[in-house]
Amino acid sequence: MLDRLQELHGEAAGKIEEANTLDELQQVRVAYLGKKGPITEVMKSMGKLSKEERPVVGQKVNEVRQDLQQLIERKEAVLEQEAVSEQLKKESIDVTLPGRPVKKGSRHPLTSVVERIEDVFTGMGFQVAEGPEVETDYYNFESLNLPKHHPARDMQDTFFITSDLLLRTQTSPVQVRTMEKHEGRGPVKIVCPGKVYRRDEDDATHSHQFMQIEGLVVDEGIRMSDLKGIFEAFVKSYFGEDRKIRLRPSFFPFTEPSAELDISCALCGGEGCRTCKGTGWIEVLGAGMVHPNVLEMGGFDPEKYSGFAFGMGVERFAMLKYGIDDIRHFYTNDARFLEQFTRE
Amino acid sequence: MLISYQWLSNYVDITDITPQQLADELTLHGVEVDAVEELGAEVNKLTVGKVLSCEQHPDADKLKVCRVDVAEEEPLQIVCGAPNVAEGQLVAVARVGGRLPGGVKIKKAKLRGQRSEGMICSLQELGFEGKVIPKKYSEGIFAFPENREPGTDAKEALGLNDTVLELDLTPNRSDCLSVLGTAYEIAAVLGREVTLPEAPVTVSEKKASEIVKVTVEDKDANPYYGAGMIQGVTIKESPLWLQTVLMASGVRPLNNVVDVTNYVLLEYGQPLHAFDFDRFGSDEVVVRKAYAEEKMVTLDGEERLLSDSHLVITNGNEPTALAGVMGGAASEVENDTSNLLLEAAYFNPSVVRQAQRDLGIRSDSSIRFEKGVDPNGVVPAGRRAASLIQQLAGGEVLDETAEFDELDRSEKVIRITLGRINSSLGTDLSAENVLSIMDRLQFKAEEEEGEFIIHVPTRRQDISIEPDIVEEVARLYGYDNIPVTLPNTPSTQGGLSEKQKQKRKIRRFLESGGLHEAVSYSLTTKEKEAAFIGAEQRRVAVALPMSEERSTLRTTLVPHLLDALSHNRNRNRYNLSLYEMGSVFHTEEENVSVQPQEQTHLAGAFMGLWEQHAWQGEKKAVDFFVVKGIVEGILAELQAVAGFEKTEKPGLHPGRTASVVADGEEVGWIGQLHPSTAKQWSLPETYVFELNLMKLLESGGDEMRYRPIPRYPAVDRDIALVVDHKVSARELEAVIRETGGELLTRADVFDLYEGEHVEAGKKSVAFSLRYLNTEKTLTEEEVTLVHSQVLKALEEKTGAVLRTQ
Secondary structure, eight states: HHHOOOOOHHHHHHHHHHHHHHHHHHHHHHHHHTSSEEEEEEEGGGGSOTTTHHHHHHHHHHHHHHHHHHHHHHHHHHHHHHHHHHHHHHTTTTTTTTOOOOOOOOOHHHOOOHHHHHHHHHHOEEEEEEOSSSEEHHTEEEEEEOOOOTOOOGGGGGOBBBEEEOSSSSSTTTHHHHHHTTTHHHHHHEEEEEEOOOOOOOOOOOOOOEEEEEEOOOOEEEEEEHHHHHHHHHHHHHHHTTEEEEEEEEETEEEEEEEEEEEEOOOTTTTTOTTTTTTTTEEEEEEEOEEEEHHHHHHHHHHHEEEEEEEEEEHHHHHHHTTTOTTHHHHHOOHHGGGGGGGG | OOOEEHTTTTTOTTSSSOHHHHHHHHHHHTOEEEEEEEEETTTTTEEEEEEEEEEEEEOOOOEEEEEOOOSSOOOOEEEOOOOOOTTTEEEEEOOOOOOOOTTOOOOEEEEETEEEEEOOOTTTTTOOOOOGGGGGGGOOOOOOSSSOTTBBBBHHHHTTTTTEEEEETTTTOGGSSSSSHHHHHHHHHHHOOOOOOOEEEEEEEEHHHHEEEEESSOTOOOOOEEEEEEOOOOOOOOOOHHHHHHHHTOOOOOOOHHHHHHHHHHHHOOOEEEEEEHHHSSEEEEEOOTTTTOOOETTOOEEHHHHHHHEEEEESSSSETTTTEESSSSOOOOOTTEEEEEEEOOOOHHHHHHHHHHHOOHHHHHHHTOOOOOOOGGHHHHHHHHHHHHHHOOEEEEEEEEEEEEOOOOOOEEEEEEHHHHHHTTTTHHHHHHHHHHHHOOOOOEEEEEEEEEETTOTTOOOHHHHHHHHHHHHHGGGGGSOOOOOOOOOOOOOOOOHHHHHHHHHHHHHHHEEEOOOOOOEEOOHHHHSOOOOSOOOOOOSSSSSGGGGOOOOOSHHHHHHHHHHHTTTTOEEEEEEEEEEEEOOSSSSOSSSOEEEEEEEEEEEEEEEEEGTTEEEEEHHHHHHHHHHHHHHHHTOOOOEEEEEEOTTTTHHHHEEEETTTTTEEEEEEOOHHHHHHHTTTTTEEEEEEEHHHHTTTTOOOOOOOOOOOOOOOOOOOOEOOOOOOTTHHHHHHHHHHHGGGGEEEEEEEEEESSTTEEEEEEEEEEEEEOSSSSOOHHHOOOOOHHHHHHHHHHHEEEEOOO
């Protein structure tokens, strides 16, 4: 009987070894260790044995069973491992296929420029003011020291609605509107972005609608040197630390003295190139000390208060920043244009 | 304004400074030089030649074979195609090996078998612009009007060694609309002296004031009128120096008298006019306002219809000139003119501006008068012109100009303290610094008890108040030398307002949702909006639109977004979602008289696929609920409480349109474009929304507060309800919420089914309900109780029954 057990053990161990799948292994388990298996048979026939033989055979039976159990478990682990490997192999993918993009829209470049400029100035203690696009002649011209029939008032430039209402030609009207709200008390520190309109034929460099950002600082003791300081801070923050600024005298009816602000050309580093027309400088904004008439019309005493104002073209900033060569792109809303600004 | 460098150098010493350096200095100190043009930069080897003979080309009708003496051993043979080439002419010869503008290189050539050793040049070929070339030379080669030695340098003789500065003058600096004015500016910038031109005149015994009488009816419009007389002049071509300097300044030479008046206009900035006195029509000059609808023919041949706001020079009877703008054709100086009436006058700027604007004429004369000429320059300019006319056209200059004179020639006096200057600029200038700058400007200045008393020369009409003096000091001191400081103001709280922050938040939300921001024009047409907003809607129209397409202000943002979708679709872009935030303009008035209401609107337009992942085969077309989800998201961002109500609107699908309602008021809408509207824009199935953002920003909710996370578990129950098709999801939800009371925390639609498994006319709507008691664990019994009440209420109020299948 012991021989038989030994034989069964060998036989079963061989089959366990040969099993290729978990199913086959299960069959081996049932065949040898099951209730109807040969080992159970042996156990059942143990009654025929003598008292002396019985424990010996019994022990052997348990040994064989345990051993086979162990072999099966080990084999099972191996087969499971193989099955997992097989499964993983099947699940292998081409990781170079494109991923599923996260849907993302874009900010219009004009908005990007406005927001960046707003951020620079709000960081310097400015507030953002807004004003109507349909303005009165008073705020757009008269309060800015441009009485009717003033030569600097180019009538051809303005979209009039009535003799007194017009589409604002500049964001400057917000200057006086804001000063009025302050009721003659400083400080006033605002920037004001917005759309403006002029009677220009639309072409690569002209647009009948465009955007400006106006700035105004009014307080006691504001000097022209402060204007330089604020600009230097702005230019370095917006265009980069290595940019230089230059002020040139200019003329605006609502400022005196007036200035144009140039920044050193980024493309050629000031050597002179096509972008800067060989001058090494790029004109970016107009500015000046607020004209006493304007202060007065805004309700501020020009003997006590002074201030500076500035205005810049948003399209121009965007064109410089992104290298855009045609102003009409801003208003065509071509997806091939807009999508490029997804990361901005 | 074009300024000849050589001409300029007659009045101020600029020999040690190049034109480019001069341009840079001027620009940095306030007179911007736009361009520096070296006239003959592309011209070399140009020689004076004398045409010895000129014969017909044997094989070409239009060519001539010339022998030209250039002071070499042999004359050159040159084939020339100009009709006006003739024997005896002194011409400009471009020699072999030389160059002309436009990259032309002169080589030995054979033209139809004839040798040609150079080129006889026209003024165009030498780079002069057609509009400044005298008529005489416009159709052929140029011939010197005066004797020149063959073989000498023709480039020099033609003024082509000169450089022209193109000034881009700001409106205040009209003093630089003249060579002398610019010379004063250069003198101030460089710290040099100005040498005024001389004007020697030999005056006869006769007096102009005894021959002609001047009457001015409107002394405000014309405070000074001087009529000089020159008798017995000979009209002819001007000498070459005068012609070349005029051409360099952009003026076409005409004849010696007219050229002199133009020359002095450019030199002094004082417009002058020479009348042919024999054609003037009388011996009195009467300056008066024109009569209503009075007519006159100006010397450009145009008949002008005048009004009583225009000033005219008359002969006592009819207009002979439009004051300050243009002379009349009848008394124009012509070749046979012999006696001149030379007008030197001061016309009021606003009168000239009015005429200029009404009649649409901008002449070299009017652009100077409209800015105000120098009251002290009028008489000297007249005298200078008389001197030059005498020199170039002969004749007798009569004594005692006939005048009307009530002109104020006094200088403005401005008082300003040193402290004021320094505190305006942030500088630390001394009194000496300021006085030296005034000296450079040739402003008489003295210091008295800490105050400068400054006499501003009348040539500087732009200087009238303290800040003007501050600017003069600043620009001559140099803007670059002003220190860099920051304002000493108390620190201010900068930043965006709540509404501005909310607007940015919405932009971020839409960007991250995959929408691209569009910006379109505010000006549109009524027709474009007609699909959405009826013609009866009042609109704000611009008075003189540049085009029909841009004639009224938009009242909705949607049409231009549709234009944008259409634009992209025409470029094979089929899937696109755009939004725009911008103003729309509403008025209640038929004829607008007050500012319209400007409201910030937010709109979106969507076509094609909303989501797709191509190689995984996933596609989701945009539909009503995509757009609704976005609008709901916006409302949530703004914490605005608003609902959606089914509605119908023009331009939109009648079954797929909803109003967005907040506080009982419509604040926007969503919908699918009506197929016929879509067709109008050549668009496929397209969805749009538009919100009145201002209203939503106002309705914004409270600040966000944290709510504790529930400590007890919730119980979920899903139900599928079969109801009539017409029962809306919102009605069902309302009943559920009402009945579920406090225990019900969520009721979400998770399925909608219509079809064969549901009775016709009905639909199945499935809700997922969540019950929760924040105080304790809910028991099964509690849930079952409330849930069965919900089901009962649903059946009673909406006829909904549980779907059994």
